[in-house]
Amino acid sequence: MPKTVTAIAATRTVSATDLVLRWLVAPLVALLLLVPAIRAETITAHGISTFGQLKYPADYPHLDYVNPDAPKGGEISVWAFGSFDSMNPYSIKGRSGGLASVFFESLLSDTSDEIGSSYGLLAESLEYPEDRSWVIFNIRPEAKFSDGSPVTAEDVRFSYETFLTKGLNSFRAQLSKKVKAAEVLGPNQIKFTFNEGIPTRDLPQDVGGLPVFSKAHYIENGLDLEESSLTPMLGSGPYVLDRMEIGETLVYRRNPDYWGVNVPLMVGRNNFDRIRIEYYADYNAAFEGFKGGSYTFRNEASSKIWATSYDFPSVQNGTVVKAEIPHGSKATGQAFIFNLRREKFQDPRVREAIGLMFNFEWSNETLFYGLYDRVNSFWDNSTLAATGTPSAAELALLEPLKDMLPEGVLTDEPVSQHVSSSSRQLDRKALRTASALLDEAGWIVGDDGMRRNAKGELLEVSFLNDSQTFNRLINPLVENLKRLGVAAEHEFIDNAQMTNRERPPAYDFDIVTGFMSTSYIPGTELRQYYGSETADSSTFNKAGLADPAVDALIEEIINATTQEEMNTAISALDRVLRAMRPWIPQWNKNAHTVAYYDMYEYPDPLPPFALGNLDFWWYNAEKAEKLKASGALK
Template sequence: MRSTKAVALSPKDHYADWRLCAGFVLVALSGLAAAQVRAEPITSHGISTFGDLKYPTDFAHLDYVNPDAPTGGEISVWAFGSFDSMNPYTLKGRAAGLSNAFFESLMTGTADEIGASYCLLCESLTYPEDRSEVTFTLREGIEFSDGSPLTTEDIVFSYNILLEKGLPSFRAQLAQKVETVEAIDPRTVRFVFKPDIPTRDLISDVGALPVFSKVHYEANDRDFEETSLEPLLGSGEYVLGRMDVGQTVVYERNPDYWGKDLPINIGRGNFDAIRIEYYADYNAAFEGFKGGTYTFRNEASSKIWATGYDFPAIQEGTIVKKELPNGAKATGQAWVFNLRRPQLQDPLVREAIGTMFNFTWSNETLFYGIYDQVDSLWDNSELEATGVPGPEEVALLQPLVDDGLLDASILTSEPFSYPESGPRQLDRGNLRRASALLDEAGWIVGDDGLRRKDGQTLRVEFLNDSQTFDRVINPFVENLKRLGVDARHTRIDNAQATARERPPQYDFDLVTTFMSTEYIPGSSLRQYFGSETADTSTFNKMGLKSEAVDRLIEVVLAAKSAEELKTSVHALDRVLRAEKFWIPQWNKNTHTVAYYDMYEFPETLPPYSLGNLDFWWFNAEKAENLRAKGAL
């Protein structure tokens, strides 16, 4: 027990005691000063997720553009299917390509930097070190394309309309992020984020929201959830020109565009018009290009690239055929299983089906050897999981194993990939592997060669709206039939595909889609892979519901450094691949493009964008020469 007896202090002791107290006071004051320094808000022209911004406050233009690029002319491309709406923010109908070009956001990214956002509508942003809120100050003189002013009331209105009537999965994520939005004055708007959630990406997220005109929306009695061929009013550089519904749409540059002289825009938006021609058939689209119906083609067919570009316009130099470097990660193109189907809920069944796709044979026989096989959601990037998990990954995965959400083998195994296949269409080794998997799953081959379980035939249907995919799917179907699967290939049109792939129908077994991911993954992970969006999202087509995935998504979102992010994405990639909900397809590290010889581009392209509609430009003299030859 401590004594409470008073103790007399000598003068020396009093001095020591005073020094001690003074020291505590100084420490406290210095701590307070440090806290005040830390609490000092940051004001900037942009924000980076990790590290510093590449471009300083006074940058003149982006490094990869030609600041002296001439403006004028038209570039035209093709799109598949048709369109019946100019509203890209609703589930109803099919929006025209580039129909989001009318709208700008507070901030925008660049094509040579990962995780950076720079002011576009805003002049500056101010935020605390913990990123728990942000205040944007708008530039002066921003106008919508009809000349009316854009103010913070439009920012707040746009946020609220997206929250109330945006795509359901997007709406759900937005509601989890923002506590309040307030227009402080016509040029100042403040977002306060909800407590106890990761704030790393929130400023960039709200900074990327499209901005619509409140006055125009209300004056025209618009309904955000309905399809319409009249676009909402935005402030973007392009406005709607002419339209032939379902066939052609033209976007024209607004000569009075408010932001044309901004450093972020110098050397960009160089075309007077961007035209999109729609085709229901891939081969017909190629013939249209050869005939001059449109002028720029990013070739996606390996067969056409290898064998089709031998027509006179190529030989005469009228059309340029080029391979340009592509440093971007893979697109995530894949067949995905509909996990809502009873026969596809067993991962053994999904693995068996995926094993029967012979990439090696397809690449050599169908694709002329130009592709690489994909096996990761982050393929061709440092975020791809490889090898066995290291200690940092194990630390993330072990609790999920302990809770019974993952098999312990994930801690000591390489990430799942489908086995390599041989040079023949039917790889007999993979046929034996797939047969063993289905036997283990209880799908037994009957006398008629078909596999059944509990009296039900194992049946899968490939839903396909692209003629060029026939030659890929048909051999796959033949391989599956050899396995005893009642596999079918169903061709439908674009409108049917849109309806059947989206909620609430989700009426498919296997369909081709893009499992898009980001270099710095954010809340879109919940839209693509989260359980809460499985029955409402246009992106989580497979209907994935995994608590292990959900928990790892939150770890990714909470990562505070680039190294933490890399480790957490490696773990997530490993777990997603173990779910076997997809059959990844292919990727190439070049852009295979062809275009009429009247377009030019910077000598060095940025790593993450081809930029043909962004920072390429029109050479009027070359175009005149083509016209003189009768090529246009």
């Protein structure tokens, strides 16, 4: 009998019991074999959300908050402070021109009516497993740079690799830890594989949000991301550089051949033919320029000007629209920031005492016409700000760190700023409290009325400033500090010096106004603003904050897999940061205060998280002609 027949015959001798077991076990084995396949299932989508679902389906025609029929044309012009000497926004050298990043697009882009969602821009789709350990981007075949050359996977990889070694430290510090490999799989397909042992929740969006520029143009023109340059890199964005007067004027022109005009994410956007930026060295001069029609849109930041100066004829006759437009955005984190690298600021009692001398209530009533609210939280004007005493979930994160935490974090409500009397510049109660704090910290008042430590060193505090509009805020604060016995001064410098002194490696300041920023779904960028590893290298960690408890809570936020876990960790971090007092928080307003010549229109309502005047507003040609005929515009 042939061998094969013998084998078959042998299988027929299996017992009935064995057969029953086989019938029972086989389906289970098959199911178990399927489990890895299910877990490794690849998701293909038009976008990605950190938590939950995307708002917009794959076949969405346009964003809800745009006018898809908005006309294209006209010019909008704004002002900028100081000057510029570079068109490279990714170098620490030089001061880049306003909107210098407008040339560049990314594989993914977010929207202004969602939190934590990104949709394909250069990428028509992305593929990733449930654990997000890697991501593949499929680049739209129609995507083009502004010179008409195609955007390829090689351009994406080259941009990523360039950011990995050059330019702002914030890019390279994080990219090197996140990405294991960037592989070109085809002309329009690139795969990013992430390092093991790190949270992957945000990584597809992190790499998908990197600016993409042309490899060929970069090499052919001898560009260097590290260096200041007036030759911009070539991008794929809807605007190109039209005209430049160094340090004075920038004009961007809408590319009539922009490849992405029909991409759903871009429909109804980029409506102006030109965006012009006029530079002014003086805030008041800039306002006079607006009154005279030298530029046409002003987002007013001066409460004094807003309250007292918008009575000029063009406002009275309706040529200029003055409007307060509500928004839902959280506070910007604007604050006086201590340079914690300086020994005199190591003691939190010193920082608290100095902060007590800022009388916000008097400033708001006397200088700001009651326009602002005081900021207390790093997530102010949002549901993420810490409130009340710590919850049980927060305590589970904070108690293991108790030996590293400031006093009261585990038991008290979060630190809020002192509420001073608005009736006088110097609040006497705040002065007494601050004086006691400095006495405890060893800064004693001498016969000359000045405070010195045991070494005989004066407590000297300098506020570095390059904006004349802040003079009226800083000068009273300096006067109050002098009454406290602090050798305080206001050091006014030009913006070029400011750029050099507040950035690494110099960090040459005591206190500077800046932004201690946060986001609604924070990720690894928290390390750039508040992490120990960036204390002496990041442009954004101006305070030089380096604290192990903060580092631990940052990792809890990054590792959170649900919205609830993340919110709890954010609240805990907010408590700790507020208790550490690395800042003197300033103010916030919950509305855009804008003025513009009556030739612009916008969707109503606006989305909660953007004003969008350069994005999805549009130009009314008929109204513009009437303004020009009247002589209201130059």
